[in-house]
Amino acid sequence: MAKAKNILFIMFDQLRWDYLSCYGHPHLQTPNMDRLAAMGVRFDRAYVQSTICGSSRMSTYTGRYVQSHGASWNNIPLKVGELTMGDHLRARGMGCWLVGKTHMMADAEGMARLGIEADSVIGARVAECGFDVFERDDGMRPEGPDGMYDEGGALAYNDYLRSKGYQSENPWHDHANSGIDEDGNVLSAWFLKNSNLPANIAEEDSETPYMTRRGMAFIESQGDQPWCCHLSYIKPHWPYIVPEPYASMYGPQDFLRPVRSEEERANAHPVMKAFMDSKVGQAFSRDDVRNAVLPAYMGLIKQCDDQMGVLFDWLERTGRMQDTMIVLTADHGDFMGDHWMGEKQFFHDASARVPLIVYDPSPEADATRGTVCDELVQSIDLLPTFYEVADGHIDEIAHVAEGKSLRPILHGTADAPLHDFVISEYDYAATPMAERLGVSVREAVLFMVATKEWKMVHSEGGFRPILFDLVNDPDELVDLGGSPDHTDIIDEMYAHLFKWTRRVSQRTTRSKAQLEEMRTAAARKGILLGVYDEDEAPLELTVRYRGRKAADKRGEV
C-alpha cells in the first residue's frame, strides 16, 4: 500500500443509509459495499447539507453550506464564481472529472453577464460545477408538454442503447425505465404501479452496469497524472424499476417496516404536516405504493452492490486499489413511507443521514481499517479531505471550504470530534407547500441542527421548533418541540444554529495568510494613520514624505 494518489468518489443517488447490510439491513445483503467498509472506515453519523439532490450535491462539490452557496433547491443555479472541488484540486495538480450525475444547473444568466462562453474550457467547467466532463449523465430524460426537464439528460446513454439495438426515440424511458406487457405496450415506471415489473432491458445494458463501465473506461484513460473521479450513479433514484434478476429478488418479507405512528400524523407540526400532505407523502403512505416500489428499490441497490464488486475487483487487478482513495456515499436517502412521507425531503434520518465509507490505501490508515466512526460528519467534509490527498493544506482553502478534513479520523489521530453539531437545510419556496403554508418565498426555509443526542428543525415563518430525542427516540417519532420540559435543550440547539448563522461565509477572496499579511501592508504602502509628527512613524515610511521641495502654489518661489 502507498499514499493515495487518486480519488474515486462514488455517489449513489437516493441510497438510504440503512439499506446496506453493513449499516444493519437484515435482508438486503451488500457484501461488496461491506467489503469496502472492512477495508476502510464506515461513518455511522454522516449527514448531508440538504436532502434535495441538487442542493446536497452543490454543497458537496463546493464544500459549502447551502446558505453559503445559495443553490437551495433543484434547478436554482449555482451562481457563477462559486469555487468548487475542481478549482481546488486542479490548483494542486489533480484532475477532477465527472462520470455520471451532478444535478448542476448552470447560471446561464450570470455567465452571459460575465461574457463566459459555455463552450470554452472555463465555461464548460463553470457550467458543470467545476468538473471536467468524461460523461455527464444526470440520469433522466423525462418528457412533458413544456419539453424536457433536462435537455442534455442521458444523451450518450441513449446513443449506447440504440447502438445495442434498442429501437426507440427515448430508450432511456421505453427500455431502461419501463416494463412491457405481452402486446408490446410500454409500462412506464413514472407510474409507481409499474415499479415491480422487470425493466424491459438486458441487465448489462441498464444504467448502473453501464455507468460502472464508463467509470472504468475513464480510469483506464488516465496516465500518471493524479485524478479525482466523481463516479456518480443515478440509481437507486426513481424511476424505480430494475431488470431481472433483481426485479424478482425481494418481496414484502424482506421489507423494513415503515417507521411511523398514528400519533405523529395526528399531532404533526404544521410544516411536517404539509410534507405529509404532499403528493409523495400521500402516495408513499399507501401500502400498494410501498409494495410496488420497495422490491425495485431494493433490487436496484443490490445491483449497485454487485457493480461495486465488479469495480473493486477491477481496481484490484489494475493496481488502482493500491493508490486510490475510495469514497462511497449518497446525496440523501428516501423516506419510503416512513413518517408518512415519500422521497427525500425534510430531515429525519431516512432522508438526511447517508451511508459514508472511506477507504484510504495509506499505511497511516491501517489502524482504522474495518472500524466504525460514531462521530458527526458532513458531506462538506469530503472536499477538505480530498484537498489533503492532493497534498494541500486546509488552511489554504478554509476561507472558502466550510467542512473539515476526515483524515484525522481515517488515520486514527483525531483528538476531538470534528463537529459539535451538523446542519442541513431545505428550501421549499419553489414548491406548492409554500403557498399552502402561507409563507413567503423568503421564509419558506428550514434549518436542521443536530448533535449526537438531539435533532431540532427550525422553520422560518413563525412556527415553533421541532425536536427529536435521538437517544431515547432514535426512530424520531415523538416531536418534543412544544414540550415545556425541553426549553433548555431547544435554547441550546438554537444557540448552535445562531453561532452557525453568524459565521463568515462570503469572505472568500482573502485567505487566512493574506488577511494576516494585510495587518501591516497598508502602512508599507504609504498610508500613515494617527501619526502626529515624523518622529512617531518608522523612519522608512517617514522619509518618503520628508525633505521634499515644492514651489509655492502655482510656481511662485
Next chain:
Amino acid sequence: MAKAKNILFIMFDQLRWDYLSCYGHPHLQTPNMDRLAAMGVRFDRAYVQSTICGSSRMSTYTGRYVQSHGASWNNIPLKVGELTMGDHLRARGMGCWLVGKTHMMADAEGMARLGIEADSVIGARVAECGFDVFERDDGMRPEGPDGMYDEGGALAYNDYLRSKGYQSENPWHDHANSGIDEDGNVLSAWFLKNSNLPANIAEEDSETPYMTRRGMAFIESQGDQPWCCHLSYIKPHWPYIVPEPYASMYGPQDFLRPVRSEEERANAHPVMKAFMDSKVGQAFSRDDVRNAVLPAYMGLIKQCDDQMGVLFDWLERTGRMQDTMIVLTADHGDFMGDHWMGEKQFFHDASARVPLIVYDPSPEADATRGTVCDELVQSIDLLPTFYEVADGHIDEIAHVAEGKSLRPILHGTADAPLHDFVISEYDYAATPMAERLGVSVREAVLFMVATKEWKMVHSEGGFRPILFDLVNDPDELVDLGGSPDHTDIIDEMYAHLFKWTRRVSQRTTRSKAQLEEMRTAAARKGILLGVYDEDEAPLELTVRYRGRKAADKRGEV
C-alpha cells in the same frame, strides 16, 4: 417639475452626520446642503452597513449587507459575480457612471479564473463594481517602501495638476495634501501636526472643486439617455488639509466638544478598549491632534458645501434640477476623538450614522419637501430606490438587493417603518487588533444591531455584548451590556440579529416570480412524483408515457 429621469448620487467620504448645520452643527454653516434638505427629505437616522470605506461602499453599490457580499474590509476584493447597482440599472436602460471614488478592489484572481479580461467592457465593469468609468479617482496616492496603496490613484488629477503648473512627481501629495514652509519644504499632511497649515494649492485646483467640475463635465456629456452619476468625493477624508480661505476659517471656539468620559475609558469592554488603544484612538484622544485636525476637517466640509452651491446652481441653470433625483450622503463618519477613538470604526453614531438627504423632483414628492424623516434607513436602501426611479419593480431584484425603497417615504405614502432594526458590521481580522485580542481570523467580526431605542454590538470570540440606551444616553457613554437589568433588551436585540443572520441572502439566481413558476414547472417537463397509476396524473402529462410500443428487450418481439 417632472418625474426624476436621472440620478445624481453624491457621496462624501468620512463626512460626519452632525457636521452639517441642518443636522445641528452650531458653528459650521452648510447652507447649500441645507438647501437640498429644504427641497427634499432629510433622513435623521441613516446608518451605513459598515464603517469602513470599502465595505460600506460595496454594500451601497450592491445593495447587500457585508455578510452577504463578503468584502468585509478595505482591499478584500468584492467577489466576481456579485450583482451591482450598475447591473440592475443598466438592465432598466439607465447608464450607471462613476466620477470619483469607489474604494473597489477587483477580484483579480476570480476574474482570471473565469477568463474575464480587465480591459474588456465586461471586465472593466466587474473591476469597477459595476460602474462605467467617466473618471475614477480613489483620492489617494500614498507612497511606501512596498509601493503605492493604490497604483491607479489620482492619476488624472495629478495630470491635471501638472497641466496647471504644479511641478512635482506627485502633486497630489506635494500640493493638494501638504503645506509648505518658507524654504519650500513640503510639510506633508500625513503628519497630523501639518493639518492646520493651508494646503499648498490654489483653492480651485484642490480636489473638491476639481471633482465638481468633473461631475458637471460628465452630465454635460450625456444626451437624452437616462443616467445615474455617482459623484463621489474623497474629502473631507484624510489627509486632513485644506487650502485657504478654508484653512483659516475655524478654530477651537467652533469645535464640538469631544463626546467622551473618563468612566467609559476606565471600564471599556475589551473590544472597545482595543479600538481605543489603537494608534488612531490614542492619537485622536490628544488635544494637540484634535486642535490641528479639526480646523482642516471643518474647512474641508465648508468647501464641500460651497461646491454643492456651485453644482446646484449649475443644475438649476441647465434644467437638470427638474428631472434629476439628487442624493447626498457619506460612506461613514469620523470619531474625531469621541469615545477616545479616531477615524471611522466601531459603531457609535459618530461613525455608523451618516447624513442622508434625498431630493426627488417628482410632483409626488411635493408633500414631503423640507421634512425630516426620523425612521431607520440604511445605505442599502438606495439601490432599490434608484431601481424604482429607473421604472423597475423592486420584486424583480429583491432576491439580490436586501434594502427597501425609500420612495414611500419620499412620497409620503409609507404606512409602516421600513426597518424594525438596522445592521452594521465590522471585520477586524486584517488589523493588528485581532492578534491583540487573541481572536482568530474567523472570529474577528462585530455586528451592530440598532433600533430607534437601543444599539447593541455583538463581538464574536466569547465577549459579552455592548449595549447603549439611545433614548436616555444619546451620547452612547454608558455601556449597559453587562447590566443585569437589561437582559430582556439584550435578548430582544439578539433575536433581531438572529432573525437577520438566518435570512436568505445567497439565493440570487432565481427571482420571486421564477421561484413561484418553478412550483409547477417540473411536472410540465415530464417529472411525475408520487403517481401510482395513469389516472392520478393530468392527462396532458400522462399521455406522453402511454400507448408507446416497444420491442421486448433486445429486439425480440
